[in-house]
Amino acid sequence: MTDVRGKKVAVAGITFESNSFAPGLTYMDAFERYLLVEGPEVLTAGFGKDEIGGAVSVAKELGIELVPVFAADGGCGPTVNDETYEYLKKELFSKLSKVLDSVDGVYLRLHGAMTAESYEDVEGDLIESLRAIVGPDFPIAVSCDFHGHFTEKMAKSTALIAGYQTCPHIDFFETGARAMRLMAAALAHEKTPTLSYRKTKLMASSEGHDTTFGPMRAVLDRLHEIEKMPGVLDATVFCTQPWLEVTELGWSALVVTEDDPELGQKLADELAMMMWDRREAVLFRKEKVADVIAEVNASEPSARPFVLAEGADSPSAGSQGDSNYLLKHLLENPINGAVYMTLTDEVVAKKCFEAGVGGEVTSEIGGTLSPVFFTPVEVTGEVITLCDGIYQSKYPSKMFNSGPTAVLKVNDIYIVVTSKPAFMLDYQLYLRVGLDVTAAKAVQVKSAGSYRAYYSPLAFKCIDFASPGSSDSRLPKLPFTKPRRPLWPFDLDIVDPWY
Ligand SMILES: [Zn+2]
Secondary structure (H helix, E strand, O other): OOOOOOOEEEEEEEEEEEEOOOOOOEOHHHHHHHEEEEOOHHHHOOOOOOHHHHHHHHHHHHOOEEEEEEEEEEEEEEOEOHHHHHHHHHHHHHHHHOOHHHOOEEEEEOOOOOOEOOEOOHHHHHHHHHHHHHOOOOOEEEEEOOOOOOOHHHHHHOOEEEEOOOOOOOOHHHHHHHHHHHHHHHHOOOOOEEEEEEEEOEOOOHHHHOOOOOOOHHHHHHHHHHHOOOOEEEEEEEOOOOOOOOOOOOOEEEEEEEOOHHHHHHHHHHHHHHHHHOOOOOOOOOEOHHHHHHHHHOOOOOOOOEEEEOHHHOHHHOOOOOOOHHHHHHHHOOOOOOEEEEEEOHHHHHHHHHHOOOOEEEEEEOOOOOOOOOOOEEEEEEEEEEEOOEEEEOOOOEEEEOOOEEEEEEOOEEEEEEOOOOOOOOOHHHHHOOOOHHHOOEEEEOOOOOOHHHHOOOOOEEEEEOOOOOOOOOHHHOOOOOOOOOOEOOOOOOOOOEO
């Protein structure tokens, strides 16, 4: 490869994963709470373990100088309010415009499934807007989540797209590194990196996306073979965030070649067909909560912890975390032993702080943010812990703030009441409030599949149970109106699997 030493690349990004069915809108406070940095901090906020960490590592290896500009991350949640997105976009472009004349390329760390009220495709809008400023030949490299919503607008605006290749996601660093290698390939000005892709009429809930044990594993195994082929620079499959009200919904396969669109299309089609062929297998079926409780209670006392996953209220899928579905069932039909659970309820957290540690709280709890799915239930319990809700999350690697957080003990149920929705992909929140998850009989985890990276190694058994919510795995139960049809699993008699 031509020497790219001394080339300069600006680093910026806006990251968010929308859930169209989560009630309400997301405002600036979500980004202020999660990540909003400029200058050198852009490169270090992920403790070197995120996509930007990977980009930094490759840039160092190749002698590329990075120019950190701006990074905002709001995590996941309801659709972003237009004003918030437009403000963030303006910030990004005003800071980027100051360095554009002095850099040879731009690396954007994006998610891929961000929507705002009037923007179905935020990433497409950002890349297209940047392309309009920099002209057709300027390299723009992009990294996305495995759950990216890949669109034609993105494809038309850049060929340098790398998405995660794992679910649960454990390759943040590697994805940023791949994006920077694509950037280097473009900067080298030899064979033009060329994107080929295929969009399928396929969707499935996140629980079916598992690349470690699930049906997608074989697809990723083949993808890794493809990546090593002569003439291939990179490959990605997007198992798109399922809870999106957007027109171009559907999984995609992408292959970036050294200017060989024929080879790229053949390989993208092969990956897309492998995904389509697994459409029955990726339809995930969950247990009924009553059966789960019975199974836990029938187990030996030493069998613990059962990890009970409530994916339909997963904050890392954009839900609000305010489901009291399991709590209601346990109040009527208890599990024998300690159960840990989380629940977003700012009002109850406040009441716990007013009562103080050792105080008693009687209150309605749950369903305050998503009343369309849950109704409050009354509980009486003892406040056993209070904290500021700030902790270092390992997955994803960043500081997290769930706001004032309390543990309310109701019988043998330890409810971690957070003021803001908290990601539960690891057990750092439980640790923060002094709860050792291995000591519980059962631990509820509000996550749609991705929790398994951290919880599987310590769980006696992981069980996903069915419940309502804005990240319900039963997609046809949700009020989708925008996706073009036919689309699996809304339509089961599809003849041509491609768009
Ligand atoms: Zn994801």
